[in-house]
Each structure stands twice: as C-alpha cells, then as structure tokens.
Amino acid sequence: MRSRALVVTAPARANLIGNPSDLYGGAVLGCSVRCRARVIVTSADGTELATGGEAVAVRDRGDLELLGDALDLGRAALASQRELPRARIHYESEIPFGSGLAGSTALLVALLRALAAWRGEPLGCYALAERSRSVERGLLGIACGWVDHYLCSFGGLRYVDLRGKQREGLPPGEPFATVEDLAPHVPRLPFWLAFTGVSHHSGSVHGPIRARWERGDSDVVKAYERIAELAREGKSALLREDWGRLGAAMNENHAIQRQLGGSGESNERLIDAALGAGALGAKLAGAGQGGTIAALWPHEDPGPLVSALRAAGAATLYRPEPVPGVTVESDS
Numbered sequence: 001m002r003s004r005a006l007v008v009t010a011p012a013r014a015n016l017i018g019n020p021s022d023l024y025g026g027a028v029l030g031c032s033v034r035c036r037a038r039v040i041v042t043s044a045d046g047t048e049l050a051t052g053g054e055a056v057a058v059r060d061r062g063d064l065e066l067l068g069d070a071l072d073l074g075r076a077a078l079a080s081q082r083e084l085p086r087a088r089i090h091y092e093s094e095i096p097f098g099s100g101l102a103g104s105t106a107l108l109v110a111l112l113r114a115l116a117a118w119r120g121e122p123l124g125c126y127a128l129a130e131r132s133r134s135v136e137r138g139l140l141g142i143a144c145g146w147v148d149h150y151l152c153s154f155g156g157l158r159y160v161d162l163r164g165k166q167r168e169g170l171p172p173g174e175p176f177a178t179v180e181d182l183a184p185h186v187p188r189l190p191f192w193l194a195f196t197g198v199s200h201h202s203g204s205v206h207g208p209i210r211a212r213w214e215r216g217d218s219d220v221v222k223a224y225e226r227i228a229e230l231a232r233e234g235k236s237a238l239l240r241e242d243w244g245r246l247g248a249a250m251n252e253n254h255a256i257q258r259q260l261g262g263s264g265e266s267n268e269r270l271i272d273a274a275l276g277a278g279a280l281g282a283k284l285a286g287a288g289q290g291g292t293i294a295a296l297w298p299h300e301d302p303g304p305l306v307s308a309l310r311a312a313g314a315a316t317l318y319r320p321e322p323v324p325g326v327t328v329e330s331d332s
C-alpha cells in the first residue's frame with residue numbers, strides 16, 4: 001500500500017455585525033482571521049484519532065460514542081462517514097479554545113474536508129458548510145447557527161444571508177445560504193479583535209435564547225429581526241466607509257444581545273474600554289460570556305485602543321483578514 005499524507009487547514013472567523021441572527025434566518029457580515037485549524041491524515045493499518053497528546057484506536061462505530069474530551073470532534077466527524085478510513089487522523093489548532101473565533105467549527109470543517117479528500121469525494125464549500133453544521137447540531141448536540149460553518153469554509157470577508165434557514169429539521173442545503181464576497185470592494189478593514197481570555201461554550205449561551213424564540217417570545221423574535229436589519233445596514237456602511245453609521249449599528253447589535261442575556265462581564269469590560277478609547281463601535285464577535293469582542297477603529301494610530309484593551313485584560317489581540325477558507329495544503 002502506498003503511503004499517503006494529506007494536510008487540510010481552515011481559518012478562524014470573526015462576526016463583525018449581525019450575529020447571532022444566523023440562528024433565526026437573519027444575516028451576518030463576518031471575516032476570517034489568520035490563525036488556522038489543521039488536520040493531518042496519514043496512511044495506517046486501521047483508524048486512529050489523535051490530538052493534544054491523546055490518541056485512540058477506532059475499531060468500529062462503537063468506539064465513536066462521545067466522551068466529552070478533545071477527541072469528540074474527531075469521533076463526530078467519523079460518525080458522519082459511511083465507512084472508517086484506514087488512516088491516522090491528527091488535528092491541532094492555532095485558534096485558542098473557547099475564544100469565540102469558531103475554533104471548534106474550523107476544526108470540524110477541516111476534518112470533514114480532509115475525510116472527503118482522503119476518499120476522493122469532491123466537496124464544495126456550500127455542501128461542506130451544511131455538512132459541518134449538521135454534524136455540530138445533530139451529532140454533537142450544540143445549539144448553533146450556520147454562519148460559522150460558511151465562514152470557515154469560504155474564508156474571506158463575506159456577507160452571508162440565511163433567509164429560510166431558521167427552522168430545524170430541514171435537509172442540509174435547503175436552502176443554501178447566500179454568500180457574498182465583499183473583499184474586492186473593501187480596501188480598508190478597520191477592526192480589532194480582543195480575546196477576553198475567558199473560554200466559553202457557544203451552545204450554553206444560544207440554547208436558552210433559542211428556546212425562547214421557539215416558544216414565540218415576541219421580544220426575542222423582534223430582537224433578531226432587528227439584528228438582521230443591522231447586518232444589512234452594516235454592509236452598506238462598510239462599502240461606503242461610513243464609519244459612524246457602522247459603529248452605531250454595531251453598538252445597537254450588541255445592546256440587543258446584551259439585553260437578551262447573551263453578553264458577560266468580561267465582554268462588557270473590553271467593550272467599555274474600546275469605546276472609552278475612541279472606538280466608534282464594539283460588540284461581541286461570538287456567543288458571549290467570554291470569547292472575543294470586535295472593535296471598529298478607523299483612526300490612524302491604534303495605540304490608544306491597544307493600550308486600553310490590554311489594560312482591561314485582553315489576553316490576545318487579532319485583526320480580521322480575508323484569508324483563504326478551508327484549503328487542502330498538500331496531498332502526497
């Protein structure tokens with residue numbers, strides 16, 4: 001048997017405005033971040049999963065039961081396959097765990113793309129995003145939307161419209177999201193990202209609010225209709241470089257999510273610091289109760305913002321950047 005090695009990567013992402021309306025048929029403007037998740041698949045006599053110094057042999061589907069550890073993403077990815085590959089599947093990531101930069105989704109997207117490439121299946125970004133979301137929701141049981149899966153698959157600076165995708169139970173891809181590439185039309189992307197250092201689990205934030213929406217809670221329904229409108233306004237403002245309008249939309253987006261209980265003390269501390277330093281807008285880039293915030297800083301000198309965020313406890317600073325989405329780096 002010829003030895004083979006395959007490497008696939010997928011980027012982190014930051015939601016700049018519109019989140020989390022993607023759970024409710026809304027729209028989100030988001031961008032990739034340079035740090036990436038990586039999957040390395042190599043030939044083996046059987047199936048093995050490995051990450052972070054842990055490794056486990058997978059003899060049959062009975063070994064794919066979720067155990068609540070770092071190998072669960074790999075187990076879920078394998079459980080979605082028709083047959084187990086004769087391969088060692090190792091995964092790792094530059095994206096901090098629980099940082100609100102879609103680290104788990106990036107890994108899952110890379111895993112599913114790698115498994116498809118290993119068996120020679122062509123898998124485009126639309127189908128990959130839908131498959132990844134189906135695994136996260138159906139097999140991992142996480143209350144999640146679609147936009148992270150689309151952004152990690154496509155990469156770049158994207159406006160993603162999720163109309164028609166608010167209800168659970170539809171077949172994957174019914175309908176596909178509408179994905180718009182804004183990078184060629186946006187010469188300047190004046191955002192900074194700050195990780196609170198507090199890890200979060202997005203499902204624990206989204207789950208209770210989603211339950212209220214499903215009960216028809218009018219406050220929640222109207223809130224996410226408005227956040228979707230803000231995403232559309234934010235897209236127009238970004239294309240026009242109307243920073244004042246974009247900042248106001250970001251602030252309103254966050255105020256709505258805060259009122260619903262989707263923020264947290266560590267998020268508010270960094271947001272207050274950014275706005276106090278002169279940022280025109282600041283909001284959650286992920287689910288809340290930790291994770292990462294996004295700040296709009298169109299001023300020439302970022303020093304005051306960087307100093308304020310670090311003084312407020314930011315663990316790491318990032319910049320959103322339209323880098324490639326999921327990529328087969330090598331296959332030999």
